[in-house]
Amino acid sequence: MSDHPADGGAWGEPSSRQEAGAAAPLTPADAADAARLVAFGLQPRLQPARDQEYTELLRRYREDPPFARLADAVAAGLGLIVLEVSPRAGMAVTAAEDSVFAVRMGDYARRTSADGTDRFLHGLAHLAVAALAFPRPEDLADDGYIGRLTVNGVDAFVRQACRRLEERAAEHGENTDPASDAPGLEAAWRIWARRSSAGATKDARRLAGSTTGIVAKAVAFLTDSGFLQRTGDDAGGTYRTTARYQLQVRDMAGSAALAELLELGIVPVTDGTATLLPPAGPDDLELVADAGLPFHS
Amino acid sequence: MTSPAPTDPAPSQLSAGPRPAPGPAADEGLARRLRALACTAPLHDLDARKANLAGEYSVYGMAEIALAAIDLVTLHMDFDTGADHDQVVARLLPRIAAQAPQRPTAEHERVARWVLENLINVGSVDRGFRAVYGTFAPDGSYVRRDYDFKLLEEVPGHGGGIWLRTTDEAVNVLVGALDTDVTSAQIAAEVKLEVLISRGRLADAQLAAEQARYRTVQYAETLRRALEATRRNVRAVDWLQSVPDLITEALDHVADRYRHENAILTNIRKSRDESEDAEHKRRAAELVDIVKDCIRRHTQLQSRLLEAGPLFRAEQDRQAFATPSARAGLDLYGQLVAPLLPLPMEQAVRVTDAYFSRGTGLRTPACARMADLVDLLLTPPAEREHLGAEMPEPDLIATPDDSRFSEEQLAVATELLDLPADAPRRLSGLLAEARRRDPDLPYLVALLAVHAASPAVGTAYRQGEQQLLFAVDDGTELDDPEFGGADLIVGTARLDAAGMAADRTEAA
Numbered sequence A: 001m002s003d004h005p006a007d008g009g010a011w012g013e014p015s016s017r018q019e020a021g022a023a024a025p026l027t028p029a030d031a032a033d034a035a036r037l038v039a040f041g042l043q044p045r046l047q048p049a050r051d052q053e054y055t056e057l058l059r060r061y062r063e064d065p066p067f068a069r070l071a072d073a074v075a076a077g078l079g080l081i082v083l084e085v086s087p088r089a090g091m092a093v094t095a096a097e098d099s100v101f102a103v104r105m106g107d108y109a110r111r112t113s114a115d116g117t118d119r120f121l122h123g124l125a126h127l128a129v130a131a132l133a134f135p136r137p138e139d140l141a142d143d144g145y146i147g148r149l150t151v152n153g154v155d156a157f158v159r160q161a162c163r164r165l166e167e168r169a170a171e172h173g174e175n176t177d178p179a180s181d182a183p184g185l186e187a188a189w190r191i192w193a194r195r196s197s198a199g200a201t202k203d204a205r206r207l208a209g210s211t212t213g214i215v216a217k218a219v220a221f222l223t224d225s226g227f228l229q230r231t232g233d234d235a236g237g238t239y240r241t242t243a244r245y246q247l248q249v250r251d252m253a254g255s256a257a258l259a260e261l262l263e264l265g266i267v268p269v270t271d272g273t274a275t276l277l278p279p280a281g282p283d284d285l286e287l288v289a290d291a292g293l294p295f296h297s
Numbered sequence B: 001m002t003s004p005a006p007t008d009p010a011p012s013q014l015s016a017g018p019r020p021a022p023g024p025a026a027d028e029g030l031a032r033r034l035r036a037l038a039c040t041a042p043l044h045d046l047d048a049r050k051a052n053l054a055g056e057y058s059v060y061g062m063a064e065i066a067l068a069a070i071d072l073v074t075l076h077m078d079f080d081t082g083a084d085h086d087q088v089v090a091r092l093l094p095r096i097a098a099q100a101p102q103r104p105t106a107e108h109e110r111v112a113r114w115v116l117e118n119l120i121n122v123g124s125v126d127r128g129f130r131a132v133y134g135t136f137a138p139d140g141s142y143v144r145r146d147y148d149f150k151l152l153e154e155v156p157g158h159g160g161g162i163w164l165r166t167t168d169e170a171v172n173v174l175v176g177a178l179d180t181d182v183t184s185a186q187i188a189a190e191v192k193l194e195v196l197i198s199r200g201r202l203a204d205a206q207l208a209a210e211q212a213r214y215r216t217v218q219y220a221e222t223l224r225r226a227l228e229a230t231r232r233n234v235r236a237v238d239w240l241q242s243v244p245d246l247i248t249e250a251l252d253h254v255a256d257r258y259r260h261e262n263a264i265l266t267n268i269r270k271s272r273d274e275s276e277d278a279e280h281k282r283r284a285a286e287l288v289d290i291v292k293d294c295i296r297r298h299t300q301l302q303s304r305l306l307e308a309g310p311l312f313r314a315e316q317d318r319q320a321f322a323t324p325s326a327r328a329g330l331d332l333y334g335q336l337v338a339p340l341l342p343l344p345m346e347q348a349v350r351v352t353d354a355y356f357s358r359g360t361g362l363r364t365p366a367c368a369r370m371a372d373l374v375d376l377l378l379t380p381p382a383e384r385e386h387l388g389a390e391m392p393e394p395d396l397i398a399t400p401d402d403s404r405f406s407e408e409q410l411a412v413a414t415e416l417l418d419l420p421a422d423a424p425r426r427l428s429g430l431l432a433e434a435r436r437r438d439p440d441l442p443y444l445v446a447l448l449a450v451h452a453a454s455p456a457v458g459t460a461y462r463q464g465e466q467q468l469l470f471a472v473d474d475g476t477e478l479d480d481p482e483f484g485g486a487d488l489i490v491g492t493a494r495l496d497a498a499g500m501a502a503d504r505t506e507a508a
Helices: A016-023 A028-041 A052-063 A065-077 A116-133 A137-141 A151-171 A188-194 A211-224 A243-263 B024-052 B062-076 B085-099 B105-120 B168-174 B182-198 B202-230 B242-274 B278-320 B332-340 B345-359 B370-378 B407-416 B427-437 B441-452 B457-463 B497-507
Strands: A080-086 A090-095 A148-150 A228-232 A238-241 B129-136 B142-149 B152-156 B162-166 B467-472 B489-494
Touching: A028 A052, A028 A065, A028 A080, A028 A090, A052 A065, A052 A080, A052 A090, A065 A080, A080 A243, A090 A243, A116 A148, A116 A151, A116 A188, A116 A211, A116 A243, A116 B332, A116 B345, A137 A243, A148 A151, A151 A188, A151 A211, A151 B332, A188 B345, A211 A228, A211 A238, A243 B332, A243 B345, B024 B062, B024 B105, B024 B129, B024 B142, B062 B085, B062 B105, B062 B152, B062 B162, B062 B168, B085 B105, B085 B162, B105 B152, B242 B278, B332 B345, B407 B427, B407 B441, B427 B441, B427 B489, B441 B467
Parallel strands: none
Antiparallel strands: A080 A090, A148 A238, A228 A238, B129 B142, B152 B162, B467 B489
């Protein structure tokens, strides 16, 4: 996961400091510096370029392998996983599953423990934010890519996908109305489609239980995590992604969710190209109600 | 989806004989009708529940108000907005007031809000309705199913506002059988409208025009969703053929409708201005408003269509011409979202949980110190500002009434100059009569008479006046103690209002 070089040769001419570091044993002062670097990493909204000490420690991490190993060890001891250490992302660390720094759904939203529906909606909102931020596989892989998204856009995107499933079910003549006594068997898309997208409240705040309210909560949380930056107020709030978010989705969340999906026996096969492709025949692009963007998977 | 419960002999009335052909094929039509029936239930429910409201509300026809509200919201749904809560309430008030004129306005408003809130179903977390019905599954077992629907839904608007929109279910309940081909239905409605107008049957024409507007709204809604969706990903659409074709088609359609509706507008305007019957006139005027609204909607649609091309090109530049990455990444939509959505919720929640726990990053746990805790608990909550800054009291100064003539004097003078069309009078006679009534009045009469020497014919023509005051100088000298000049002949000319109106329409 961590990006530090195994040997100094990968970073061009070895600096004098590196030679010194390799020769001299590490001191408690070095351990303090390593811990200081991890502490910077725990402030995800802090930009490395804005803090000289942070920039200096990052440089040392990349040029001084023993120091890098020490910083990694400090992070591991705290229950942190190092995703990348670079000038653009800083010391990108994230919480391991059982770490004190991990975010738990119960702390994130109150109602979720009692109601599986809300738990699912909050989780799907986070997944949908990532899917809209990185719509193509290339976008997720490309380090220079910056995703842009709006709160209303995320909601509309999920609704569109739900509508597509609804149409497909209707084509097959399926009755998708769930059985009354088995709420857990209801198809996932129906839960999002059923929830109202917005709602008026007495004090003109966003209705927390509506889907735009749930998405807004997700993006506000991700902004606090240093994963998104707010750029405007249009369409419920506009945001752009940071390097950290790309790393987190690519190296942690995406693969974890995929592994869980595989465990359920669902194997999504892909050849690495985007799944949002033009339909085979031109006739497929008829302007029937709600089918403006054909989602083909 | 099927429940494991064995088929029991219920429904009981059928237990004696063989069960009627079960299975999805036989049940599908039944299920559809049950769902349609369920959509009307909230309206019936309003009348059933009005007795529970604190107060005597049985005079109000709640279902009627509810249908009117759905009508209002449907008609106010625009290309990208919906209807405003307060606006809908305000427009409902006249109907509610008519149902119980002796009740206070505050109560009328309360009824309007109650109906609106119940149509949204504010109390439920989904803000929707649920009906339960039963069907036979393919294996013959009887399954109870939940049908979830909404009548009015709240959507986020521009600038953070909340708009109301009617759902497809509500439109179907309201107008019925609207799930036909939009284009052909609209053409049919317009042909019908033209025929009705040419035969002068305005009552029917209004109905047809209103139906045409429902279809126009539906059409605009379809296109709105389509354009909004295409904006999100260029590669999902065939930019070489399908999209340009689509835009051309839609533009042709708009141009066609625009011509058509302008022709209709001219026709109705004529019948509005020519009609003798006041009721016909009123109907035609309403019709003009409806058709104008249709034209406005078409224009709005057209501007959206014109924006589509540049938008696609800009997105193309951004998305398609970037240098491709060497690494293949995870396809979040194709490999996660798309396979996840059809899963049962029980399974899907495991995947979203896995994503959530690793995708949210980290939080540094807060450490509470006793001293901080005391401060925290004793701090009074910050009051939320509801109203904003206080408005300064405006400092008003009463302007003195410095009019040369009073309102009464003007009334008398106007009455004096209200001459029959066939009997013009000399100014000298008018001045003498005015002097007898009020020594100050001749000045006003003289002023009006001089003004009438150059009558505002153009204004009268534009405003469709019935008559016009004029004054002519025939060379006679005015013999008066206070005034000098020509003794004008003052008279009234009658104008051909209907003819002028027709001219105006043709000129337009």
